[in-house]
Amino acid sequence: MKDANYPSIKEQLTERKGLLHDAVKVSPDNQNLNKLLSDVDAALNEMAEGTYGICTVCNDPIETESLLADPLMTVCLSHLSDQQQQALEDDLEYAGKIQRAMLPEKEIKTDEWEFAHHYHPAGIVSGDFCDLIPANDGSHIFILGDVSGKGVSASIMMSNLHALIHSLQSFNLPINEILQKANRLFCESTLSTNYATIVVGKVVPDGTVEICVAGHNPPLIVKDGKVTPIGATGIPVGLFCSAEYDVERFKLNKNDFLFLYTDGLSEASVNETEYGTDRIIEYLAEVNGLSAKEIITDVLLKQQSFLGNTKLEDDITVAAIRKI
Ligand SMILES: [Zn+2]
Numbered sequence: 001m002k003d004a005n006y007p008s009i010k011e012q013l014t015e016r017k018g019l020l021h022d023a024v025k026v027s028p029d030n031q032n033l034n035k036l037l038s039d040v041d042a043a044l045n046e047m048a049e050g051t052y053g054i055c056t057v058c059n060d061p062i063e064t065e066s067l068l069a070d071p072l073m074t075v076c077l078s079h080l081s082d083q084q085q086q087a088l089e090d091d092l093e094y095a096g097k098i099q100r101a102m103l104p105e106k107e108i109k110t111d112e113w114e115f116a117h118h119y120h121p122a123g124i125v126s127g128d129f130c131d132l133i134p135a136n137d138g139s140h141i142f143i144l145g146d147v148s149g150k151g152v153s154a155s156i157m158m159s160n161l162h163a164l165i166h167s168l169q170s171f172n173l174p175i176n177e178i179l180q181k182a183n184r185l186f187c188e189s190t191l192s193t194n195y196a197t198i199v200v201g202k203v204v205p206d207g208t209v210e211i212c213v214a215g216h217n218p219p220l221i222v223k224d225g226k227v228t229p230i231g232a233t234g235i236p237v238g239l240f241c242s243a244e245y246d247v248e249r250f251k252l253n254k255n256d257f258l259f260l261y262t263d264g265l266s267e268a269s270v271n272e273t274e275y276g277t278d279r280i281i282e283y284l285a286e287v288n289g290l291s292a293k294e295i296i297t298d299v300l301l302k303q304q305s306f307l308g309n310t311k312l313e314d315d316i317t318v319a320a321i322r323k324i
Contacts, residue, residue: 127154145198195238264316
């Protein structure tokens with residue numbers, strides 16, 4: 001395994017070896033601890049010899065994601081026994097359940113706003129997330145994002161980031177500070193292999209919307225058939241601790257809405273032709289008097305009819321926030 005993750009795995013294993021040593025001193029006869037210690041030694045020896053990360057069955061390099069998740073892997077995923085495969089699938093099921101438990105209701109209505117979302121993971125787990133959090137002053141904080149990578153590592157990262165933002169918003173901070181603090185904490189707590197594009201915004205009962213776009217697909221403002229994309233107001237989260245975010249402010253009147261989506265909507269393709277943002281914009285410009293829920297349903301139907309029988313390969317999350 002000759003890539004940028006090698007030193008971080010080596011550092012991790014060396015540190016864990018020390019911890020295992022301490023544990024073995026206390027329980028010298030513990031077989032599990034002794035086995036782990038000898039596996040760690042073997043992995044460190046292989047690193048020294050340049051043979052680390054090579055599958056002992058087929059001699060191909062083991063997937064990097066597998067090694068990051070479990071630095072003691074000695075075979076490719078495809079050679080695992082049925083029981084081991086099942087254990088991995090069970091982990092995924094749990095991760096998927098944790099994610100679904102963190103989603104808001106599919107449709108939420110207040111006196112001033114309608115919120116609707118659709119969340120569809122391509123596999124059991126997803127790097128996508130969205131949330132809607134009522135604040136004390138009658139406003140609502142909304143979040144929609146996409147963590148890079150796939151599988152359990154992306155999904156756990158997504159759950160962490162989601163929980164971070166959820167907790168931070170309870171301090172009544174301006175939304176750009178919520179994002180800045182979440183970014184710092186995320187940067188300080190992760191292996192630098194993951195990052196996330198994300199939108200954090202706030203809607204106030206009088207129709208005012210504030211929004212920060214951290215490298216995410218532009219959210220779309222729709223007013224009387226006119227669609228205006230909101231460009232990024234900062235870089236994705238998880239790249240640099242010192243990233244700062246600007247806030248975009250605007251007002252929505254009755255029937256105006258905001259449309260948010262992850263790239264699973266725009267980048268799905270048939271015969272190498274992408275669905276694309278233009279088709280989304282074209283449809284939204286024609287929307288007239290539909291509820292947030294109906295907008296979401298129609299957008300997905302339009303994409304589905306474009307895709308035909310082609311299977312979705314990426315997670316897809318869309319949300320609409322409509323002033324009523
Ligand atoms: Zn193999």
